[in-house]
Amino acid sequence: MTAASDTRTEALHDPGLAPVSSLPGVGPALAETLRKLGIERVQDLWFHLPLRYEDRTRITPIRDLVGGESAQVEGVVEAVETGFRYRPQLRIAITDASRETLVLRFFHFRGQQALQLAPGTRLRCFGSVRRGQHGPEMVHPQYRILRGEVPVEESLTPVYPVTEGLGQARLRGVIAKALTRLPDAATLELIPADLLAPLGLMSLRDALLVVHRPAPDADVAALTAGTHPAQRRLAFEELLTHHLSLKRLRANVRRHRAPALPDNADLRRRFLDALPFELTAAQQRVAGEIARDLARPVPMLRLVQGDVGSGKTVVAALAALHAVANGRQTALMAPTELLAEQHLRSFRQWFEPLGIDVVWLAGKVGGRARASALEAIAGGAPVAIGTHALMQEGVEFARLGLAIVDEQHRFGVQQRIALREKAAGSEVPHQLVLTATPIPRTLAMSAYADLDVSALDELPPGRTPVQTVVVSEARRDEVIARIRAACAEGRQAYWVCTIIEESEQLEAQAAQALYARLCEALPELRVGLLHGRMKPSEKQAAMEAFKNHEIALLVATTVIEVGVDVPNASLMVIENAERLGLAQLHQLRGRVGRGAVASTCVLLYQPPLSALAKQRLETLRETSDGFVIAEKDLQLRGPGELLGTRQTGEMGFRIADLVRDAGLLPAVQKVGAVMLRAHPRLAQRLTARWIGAAARYAEA
Ligand code: ADP
Ligand code: MG
Numbered sequence: 001m002t003a004a005s006d007t008r009t010e011a012l013h014d015p016g017l018a019p020v021s022s023l024p025g026v027g028p029a030l031a032e033t034l035r036k037l038g039i040e041r042v043q044d045l046w047f048h049l050p051l052r053y054e055d056r057t058r059i060t061p062i063r064d065l066v067g068g069e070s071a072q073v074e075g076v077v078e079a080v081e082t083g084f085r086y087r088p089q090l091r092i093a094i095t096d097a098s099r100e101t102l103v104l105r106f107f108h109f110r111g112q113q114a115l116q117l118a119p120g121t122r123l124r125c126f127g128s129v130r131r132g133q134h135g136p137e138m139v140h141p142q143y144r145i146l147r148g149e150v151p152v153e154e155s156l157t158p159v160y161p162v163t164e165g166l167g168q169a170r171l172r173g174v175i176a177k178a179l180t181r182l183p184d185a186a187t188l189e190l191i192p193a194d195l196l197a198p199l200g201l202m203s204l205r206d207a208l209l210v211v212h213r214p215a216p217d218a219d220v221a222a223l224t225a226g227t228h229p230a231q232r233r234l235a236f237e238e239l240l241t242h243h244l245s246l247k248r249l250r251a252n253v254r255r256h257r258a259p260a261l262p263d264n265a266d267l268r269r270r271f272l273d274a275l276p277f278e279l280t281a282a283q284q285r286v287a288g289e290i291a292r293d294l295a296r297p298v299p300m301l302r303l304v305q306g307d308v309g310s311g312k313t314v315v316a317a318l319a320a321l322h323a324v325a326n327g328r329q330t331a332l333m334a335p336t337e338l339l340a341e342q343h344l345r346s347f348r349q350w351f352e353p354l355g356i357d358v359v360w361l362a363g364k365v366g367g368r369a370r371a372s373a374l375e376a377i378a379g380g381a382p383v384a385i386g387t388h389a390l391m392q393e394g395v396e397f398a399r400l401g402l403a404i405v406d407e408q409h410r411f412g413v414q415q416r417i418a419l420r421e422k423a424a425g426s427e428v429p430h431q432l433v434l435t436a437t438p439i440p441r442t443l444a445m446s447a448y449a450d451l452d453v454s455a456l457d458e459l460p461p462g463r464t465p466v467q468t469v470v471v472s473e474a475r476r477d478e479v480i481a482r483i484r485a486a487c488a489e490g491r492q493a494y495w496v497c498t499i500i501e502e503s504e505q506l507e508a509q510a511a512q513a514l515y516a517r518l519c520e521a522l523p524e525l526r527v528g529l530l531h532g533r534m535k536p537s538e539k540q541a542a543m544e545a546f547k548n549h550e551i552a553l554l555v556a557t558t559v560i561e562v563g564v565d566v567p568n569a570s571l572m573v574i575e576n577a578e579r580l581g582l583a584q585l586h587q588l589r590g591r592v593g594r595g596a597v598a599s600t601c602v603l604l605y606q607p608p609l610s611a612l613a614k615q616r617l618e619t620l621r622e623t624s625d626g627f628v629i630a631e632k633d634l635q636l637r638g639p640g641e642l643l644g645t646r647q648t649g650e651m652g653f654r655i656a657d658l659v660r661d662a663g664l665l666p667a668v669q670k671v672g673a674v675m676l677r678a679h680p681r682l683a684q685r686l687t688a689r690w691i692g693a694a695a696r697y698a699e700a
Pocket of ligand 1: 278283308310313314436461
C-alpha cells in the first residue's frame, strides 16, 4: 500500500481525523474561529485540554471569602451605583446569610445591565476575590440572575484556552460533542499495549473523559494540583510526543550528509603551542568527542555544557580548526554583541598568527563594512563571528561546514533549525552548541533530545572560589567602603545594576543614576559605565579601559552577564539580587574569581526578603556548582525561567510539567526509543495528534 492510500484508510477508520465541521452545530464560522486555536479536526478538540478548573460545586459564604482565591457566591443585590471616578464604573453590593457585603465591580457594562441588577435581585456569581478598602470585591465576575432554585454544578468546571468570539460555555459544548466520537479504549491508543501496560497508567480514553468532564466524586485536590492519574497519563503522552518530535528532528538532520572534517595534527599543534596554557583534562576529552563527530560525514549535533569559566571558547576554536583544515567555513554566533565581540578578539588573537582570517558580522554592522563582510563570507572566509545576524537572509556562505552557537539557552529550537538550513545543497553543517547554564539531566533529556551532550566538568587550575555574601541594602555604605579598600589594593570591581523590567532604556537610566551616585561616593576612583544603550564603540572602549585597568570600578547592567573576562576583577556587587533567577546570578558571579586572588560577590537585597528569595540567595551563598544551582532553580522556578524567557513558549506544555512529572521521563525515553525503532508510523500519528494544526503547517 502506498503512503497516501495508507493515510486515507486511516482517515476513514479514525474518527479523530474528521474535520470539526462534521460535528453537529459546527458551521463554517465556528470552524474558522476554532482554527485560530489550532483546532481543525475532531481529535484537536479531544486534546484541547483544560488550563485549570473552577470549583462551582459549592457556594462560599461571603464571610469566608479569601483574597486571591476564586469562589462562587450567592446573594441579594443591596445597592447599585454607577460612577465616573476615573472611568465609568458599575458597582453592585450583594449580601448573603453570613451578613457580609461583597462588592462587584464592572468597568465595561451596558446601561441595561444596571437596570437588570436592581436591589432585591438574587445573583450567583463566580470570580476571583480581592480585598478592597471596605471588604471583599470581585472585578468582572461571571454572574447569573437566579429565579427559583438552581442547583450548583455537580463537578469541577474545566477552563479552556479560548479565543475572541468563542466563550468557555460554547467551547465546552463543542468539546462535549467531540467526546461522543471517542472510539473504544483499545482503538484510541497509539502507544503499543506491551509498552504501555508495564507503566500502570490509566487508559487514554478514560483520561480524556476525566480531564474534560471530571466526575462529581473526582479528587478535586489532585485535579487542581495536576497530579490526578488522568493528568499523569496525558502528561506522559505529551512528554513522549515532545521527545519523539525532537528525536525526529534529529533523525531528519542526520539523514543529510555533512562534510567529513578530519583533524590536521600539524595545525592543531601549532595552535596549542601558541596558547599560554595547557588544556584541562575535560577540555581534551570534549575536544576528542567533537573531533570524532566531525570526522564523519554525518552532521554533528552536540551540546557542550560547561560552567562559566570552564573554557568553552578554546574548545570551540579547536572545532573550528577542523573546518579550516578541510577548507570549510565556520560560523560562530553569540546572543549579544558584547559576547560576540569578545569571541572575535579571542579568535583573532589565536587565529591570525596562523594566517586564518576572521570576519565580523553583527546586526549593527551596516553600509560598506557589511557589504564587504558579506562578500568575504560568500567568498569562503574561513571564520565568521557575529550575533544572530549571521543567520539572517542575505548571508550566504560559500562552504559552511560548522556552525557554533554560544550560550544556546537564549536561542530556541526554531533557530537551531534555521541554522541547519544555511547549508548549501544537500549537505548540512555540523553543529556545536555551547551553554553555560548547566541543565539538569531530566530537563536536558527533554529539552535537548535532539543533541548529544558533552560536559566540561572541570575548571582550569588556579581559580579561587568566590566567597558570596548576602547584604541588606541598608548596609550600602559598608559595601562602598569595601570597594574603596579593594581598589586601594589595586584590584577592580563590578557593580551590577539590575531592574526587573525587560527594558534596555530603563535599565540604562538606572545604571546612569547609580554611576552618578558611585562617582560621588568614591571620588578618588576611576569609575566606568557600561550599558546596552551605548554605542558598540563606547561599550568596547569601556570594556577595553576596564581590561587595561584604567577603570577601577565598572558600573554595568546585565549586559556583562556572559563572556566578559577580566581576571583582575575580584569584587562584584549585584543590586536587587532578590529579583534575579539563580542561573542568572550564577552567570554574573562567574565574572569574578577568574584570577588567583580571592574574590567576593556581594548580593545586595531590598528587605524584607520573601521566604523563596531567601532560599535562592542561600543556595547561591552555599554552592558554586552550576549543576546544583540549576537543579535548585528548576525546583524553585520551573523550566521556563531556566531555559530563558524566550523558550517558554516552546516548552509550553499543555498538561505536562517538567518538575512535577520528572519521574515519568525515564519511561518516556524508553518507550520513545522503542516506538521510533519499531513503530515509526504510530510515533508520527501520536505527534500529529498532540501537535495538531500548528505543526502540520510548520511541516508543510
Ligand atoms: P567560558 O566557558 O565561560 O566561555 P572562557 O572560554 O571564556 O570560559 O574561558 C575563561 C578563561 O579561562 C579565559 O581567560 C580563557 O583563556 C581561560 N582558559 C581556558 N582554558 C584554560 C585552561 N585550560 N587553563 C587556563 N586558563 C584557561
Ligand atoms: Mg563563554
